[in-house]
Amino acid sequence: MKDMADTTDPIIRVRNLSRDFQVGGRGRKRQTLHAVSDASFDVLPGETLGVVGESGSGKSTIGRMLVGLLPATRGEIELFGETITGPSGKQALAKVRHKLQFVFQDPHAAMNPRMRISDIIAEPIDVRGGWTRKDRADRVAELLELVGLSAAFADRFPHEFSGGQRQRIVIARALALDPAFIVCDEAVAALDVSMQAQVINLLMDLQQRLGLSYLFIAHDLAVVRAVSTRIAVLYAGEIVELSDKRSLYTDPKHPYTQALLAAIPRPEVGTRKPPIRGEVPSLLNRPPGCTLCPRCPKAFDRCRTEAPALREVAPGRKVACHLYDGV
Amino acid sequence: MTDATTLPAAAMPPRSARRRILMRRLWRHRSFRVGAGIVAVIVLMAVAAPLLSGGQPNAMSLRNRFAPPSADFIFGADNFGRDIFTRVLYGARISLWIGFASAMLAAAGGALVGMASAWFRKLDGIIMRIMDALLAFPAILLAIGINAALGPQVSSVIIALASAYVPRMARIVRAAALVVRELDYVDAARVSGAGAGRIIFRHILPNVMAPLLVSVTFVFAYAILAEAALSFLGIGPPPPHPSWGNIIAEGRDYSVEAWWIMLFPGLAISLAALGMNLLGDGLRDVLDPRLKIEA
């Protein structure tokens, strides 16, 4: 798996992607919120890129931009060789749309409560058009089987299912047109561990069978470890570390990554290390230097004045931290 | 897959049962029941008017001018000696039709405009300003204008009333649609490549149905009343059409001496409005998934 990263062309190439929001108003002056700044990464065929980071660090924003739900402010997204940002982005997006899918955090909210399961699952098919009724019905049945649900459920409505089942229905919809890339935004956060395991297993099975790629967004580092090939750590809208899974967990480089891993609660162990203090800086007024600097135990002078760039510190590992400049 | 679930099929109600459940929810709802009952009776009376009354609604007998309610004239007679009972019965046909048709037209127009302006944000400003302007058009001017263009007839009144209510419905639908458009399943549809038409009709419309339906029942009641007001100003359905509004408007000079002329159609209007509003309340509650309905 790891070797593939070197030999295969990425299906997704993201360069210097940024997204600003205009906030404020009501007497106060408008302000620009930098939700995502200068993110660059690739996704290879058949891999899962895990995305972790503090709440509000821009994970969902990146995911939404990747499938065209949100236009980028700056930067470039290339999907399957088509650049979907910029002036001709719309047409480009239309060409590759059927290869993209998005699994929302809350499966209940992501299904129209007034549509039958069959219609929900077949929505991408219906949009595409050109299917006979029988083909469509067969495909729906096939998809239901694929996610481990009985084809007899096709006529029911979303509210008649449990959380785990709903999550699987949303995944079935995402698979309807054999996409090559799926963004999973907190797809398992609300489930208990057993149900969570069911869904994760399903995703991994599908990846193996169909060669899918995922962008997997989650808070739970254990879950991320279970599904990801590589992991990007986000902090205040910036990618601070990008690494393959094993190295990241065994040898976290960036101080924030280290703090995250140290803070994982474990049922077996009784204690965890004291967490780093302080709060994420406001995305409105960025300090001039490294964004983590006020909270970083290892910060030094340079951190306060100069923002570190994301650079390769080892094969397949990138970190944005002045500590590793010499390496 | 080890975890493929197989549960007894009975665990989840099949489609027809769902409809039955909905009907039962409706039926259990007290005000829906009462409202539906009232409306049903009025509709029945309108349909069965020829059976319930032998007379013709416009048949005059000036001998019986202002005959008070009696065995011959259950609701009394008007200044032409026309039987108010017969007129009210036949009037139900016109008034209910006016209420129904203008409510439906207003709903359709309002839904289209409201959803379009919620979805196409660029058009929103201009569409809503046009709606503001349309609000400024008094139903009266529309009624007169449309009367002039199409000739004085019931359908002119309907079109006038419908156009007067479109902007209001549009605002209600727009408000609801603005909420729906931000929901995840709309984004999900967009990811699936759905275009504006599909999103509007497949996703937004069904989910703004609840406020729309409730408003429709409001408009229904309003339209009947508005028809009466138009008749009062002499621009309702052309006489001798026995619409309820016309009967009342024609009886207003005799409001004290021959109170029955106004009273009975007035009661009919009140009853129909009451029925529709109760029905609307019921629909509102039943479409509210949080509500459990007491038996």
Place this chain on the structure above:
Amino acid sequence: MLQIENLSVDFRVDSGWISSVTDVSFTLGPRASLGIVGESGSGKSVTALSVLRLHAARNTRMRGRIMFDGQDLLTLPERRMREIRGRDIAMIFQDPMHSLNPVLTIGDQIGETLRIHQKLDAAAAQKAAIGLLDMVRIPDAARRVTDYPHQLSGGMRQRVMIAMAIACRPRLLIADEPTTALDVTVQAQILDLLRDLREEIGMSVILISHDLGLVAEFAERVLVMYAGELVEEAPSLTMFARPAHPYSEGLLKAIPSADEDVGRLYAIPGRIPDPGRRPPGCNFAPRCPLVQPACTAAPPPLATMEPGHLIRCPVRLAAMETTG
């Protein structure tokens, strides 16, 4: 301090009444910490809400007793109940997105508890609110206190909920998934805060969570719920070291590990039964690896396996007895 005896909660649905929580009993002393875990939909939140009697009265039926300070909360008049809420017992709700009033500033919402129960004036309440926001590690508290909920990130909202709940330093805090929206670093800080309060004011905490790691770390005792019933109760260490009920076992087995790479994750096969149609015998029987004919005949009782360790599984109990 808190003693729940045979609590059952039924809800009205279209087809009649469904039972959501059946026959739950447990006790909680001062300065105690109790974790509740279990499958999604197993009745954890419902149990918690029952303590404060926050269910919609018309659609809910509660039986049993909830004794707090010697009085039964289920029969207390609403006025007396109101005095207890927020002052003696406070709750952190599961869903911070929807549990804050969107049109009131967070300072107002936090300060309100103090104004009601400690009769503070507006200015004092505001000051206290700032202090509380500081306590839950919201930076720049003095400025943020006038923010509205929508101006905060999900994690911050969750912390506002926490600040609100601890405002009056209640003797019992019910925390329903208090940290789902928080990343692990902030989560750890919040746990520290709750621990401090326990020490300081003797506050008892009921912690409801899917995050078993969190529960293990924080709670002294753990309850496991399945399909509306308590299936196991044990001290935290016992529970995570040697769970006795097959459901608890499955649950622990399903926890993904952050420390090693595994292939496939374990998941308990099958699905939680519908609340309307529970199996005649043990609720877990259809999914249980140890199932025996007796299990499907009659509902098993909750029995003491060893002091302080109760399970609802006759099979395991029997096995225990024979081996022990």
Place this chain on the structure above:
Amino acid sequence: MLKLIAFRIAQAIPVMLVVAVLTFLLMHLLPGDPATIIAGDQADQASIDQIRRDLGLDRPVPVQLWHWIVNLAQGDFGRSLMLNQAVADAVKERLPVTLSLAMLAFAITLPFGIAFGVIAAVWRDTWVDSAVMILALVGVSVPNFWIAILSVILFSVTLGWLPSAGYVPLHDSFSGWLASLIQPAVVLALFQIGYLARMTRSAMLDVLDQDYIRTARAKGVAVNTIIVKHAFRNTLMQVVTVAGYILSLLIGGSVVIEQIFALPGIGRLLVQAIMARDYPVVQGTMLLLGFAFVFINILIDLIYAYVDPRVRYD
């Protein structure tokens, strides 16, 4: 804020122009000739033609339209055909009447409508709810001119408490003003109260089911505080919307009420002008109403931002 208002008004101007043109065309589409009305039925055709010439009605409609717009651009709304008065003056004279009536009716509608709606929602599905809602329904389901006629017979003729008709300007006497308006205002309000009450109830029901109400209960907040502070505040969006409609309806003037109570208001002016084909007055009044409605809607949107911090404008 000012920029927003200016923008909205600027946005409204072309629309109003379209309205004006449509009104113009609609009016000229109507059969019936103002000249015959002015001349009276004893006049011969020659005199009617002369009047038509004098008033410029003999010119082709597009030319008339053009002249009207050119004058409008110079702030001249034209002269009434019937009233022998500048349109601007005619409108100015009647505006206080309609405004007085509208404001009074609104001032009655608002507290009652809201109170009824809130009460019904809080006591949902009890007899209180039914009683209040049926009361509210009476207002929505009885033709208001009928109520007006009966009310006059009761309060003016039988009891002699209130004048039966006519308008007393505010600057003449406050009590006279109030006495002349209270009856029509209440009759008007009766209808609107029902509407507002039902919408308020519906909105309150939605809010009372929300999780944050449970949060407030968990804090030990008293029921009344919950209703007013936590629940009602959240319905304000919808209540303001409905109140806005009501206000715009009232400003439009209730022709029927103005006629029965002989109030020289905008509504009556408009209807009379329509009936008499007094084109300039109809057009001028429509423009005024149009702007009033745009203004009210701007106001509503601004209030939105005030009552609901989530509302933003970009």
Place this chain on the structure above:
Amino acid sequence: QDPKMGGTILYANNSGPGQLDPQMAASLVELEVIAHVFEPLISMDANYDAKPMLAESYEISDDGKTFTFPLRKGVKFHDGQEMTSADVKATFERYAEVSPGKATLADVKEYRTPDDYTFVIELNNLNAVFIDQLKTPVYPFSIMPASQRNKPAREIDVVGTGPFKLGEWVKDSHLVIEKNPDYTPRDDADGPDGYVGKKEVYVDAVRYNFLPEANARVAAMQTGEADITTALPLDLAKRLEGNDKVTPVTVFPYCQQYLIVHSSQAPTDNRQVRQAIREAVNVEDLILASGEAARENFSMVYPGGAFFVGDDNAGWYNQNDPAKAAETLKAAGYNGEEIVLQSNTNYSYMRDSILVLAEQLKAAGMNVKVDITDWTTNASNMQSGDGGWNVSTTSFCSNPILGPQQWQTMIYNFPHVENNKVLDDAYAKFYASLDLSDRVAAWKDIEAEVLDGAYMIKVSDRGSNRAIANDLKGFREFNINLFWGMWLDR
């Protein structure tokens, strides 16, 4: 009983004037105010005969072409200026330019003002009825100051010589006329006499309140908010019966109601079809349904008038014979063509008459369509002949009083008479003869032709229902309410 001075009469009127230029005034509400504020040279007495008002007297030359009016001296306009012949001349000159009634002056050769107090009109041709034309209450020849000479139509300053002057006027709300303290009544009469006579004003003012709703007017009378009201539907007026503070009265003559039959619109361009309609009419029912106080009268003039020709023309009235109508229809070759009855919603008596008529015509086998529009459309259609109508209805108020010369426009105009030799000849005869009996004979032919040819079908003489507070004294029955000579006994 001696009149008491002072007080304000509250008059609940159904609508208010739009303007007060006498030369443009045709509607009753305008004329009612104008009659108090302005005065003409010649006007009508209580019997509707011509009498001098601002003229001291008048003199007609033997050739019937020159009319000399010595003017009263010391008559002051409300602005304080004395009225002179220059004002009179200016008034007439303006009238000839702006008034819809200017046809009356079409034949004027010249106006002369030999001195300040003499005014002379010279015509080109003999006109025996010129004085009768000058007394017209519609578009009255009210004298205005010369300063108004060039004011455009309807835009004059309301300054007259009348016993009242215009006070506060709020359109659509109310209008006040105040006593003119400088007014000098004519002293050659004992008291008020129609529009003329000795006009003494006892009250300080009269306030016209405009209450469009008849219900509101009745209520105002009941509550004492009005001392006098008018235009009450008959059935509503009954509500005031038995009230000890108010007396309802019905004033005759007031107006005459006719069915107007369009004679150049198929199928009523067929004389026999029109006659069939006439034969089918049941007047009693029409009257009953109209809800108006009305008397049956076959004639186009009031009984007792100079032109009332007796029963000779009575045969076409109230025939009420559907069977005969059906026969006539057959003879006419009527084949079920649609007959459109048009009326309006503004005047309920018109609408109700047409609704009853529709039933009567149906009973006679006609294919009837009722078309109810608003008054403006209805009136314009009657005037222009457009709108596809066959039968409509309206009332004539001044024409029956004033005589054949004033009837002429209406007789030709509304039924849209084309090429009727009988009428043309008769009218030629009417103007050509100086002899009254010739003129009466000519009128008899005219009336016969109109009624027989069913251009117009007489319905009734309508009365006017009014109500007067019992403490309002001095009320005189007249076709409009005149407030001089009235006082409040309080």
